[in-house]
Amino acid sequence: MNVVQVDELKIAVKAHNISLFSKRSEFDITSKLVHAFEDAGKRAWKTLNYHDVTGFGNDYCEYYDKKLDNNGCLGIRDDRLVIERPYGSDDKLYQFNKARFETFMYDLHLWEEDE
Secondary structure, eight states: OEEEEETTEEEEEETTEEEEEOSOOEEEOOHHHHHHHHHHHHHHOSOOOOOOOOSGGGOTTEEEETTTTEEEEEEEETTEEEEEOOTTOSSEEEEEOHHHHHHHHHHHHHHHHHO
């Protein structure tokens, strides 16, 4: 497993998924953070196609954690990445699959263009 750390946010990269770990739940969006996510995605998946949300399966706003039997949430508000961890999670904030990661990165790149 590869781990990229940006400030207090650890991005854990395994084959076919990316997990976020931290005690914090809000982070400033910076170019460094965007590039860390981009690099993590390239390590997890061979090809990525960033695109807008097209359905429930790739909407990153919420994910279900089977182990904890609870939901986690992720959003971009102004210049902040805001995350609500699943209830019962000590440090895992969010877990991406490929489809959710692609739409998340699409939105991060839109944020970058606006800056």
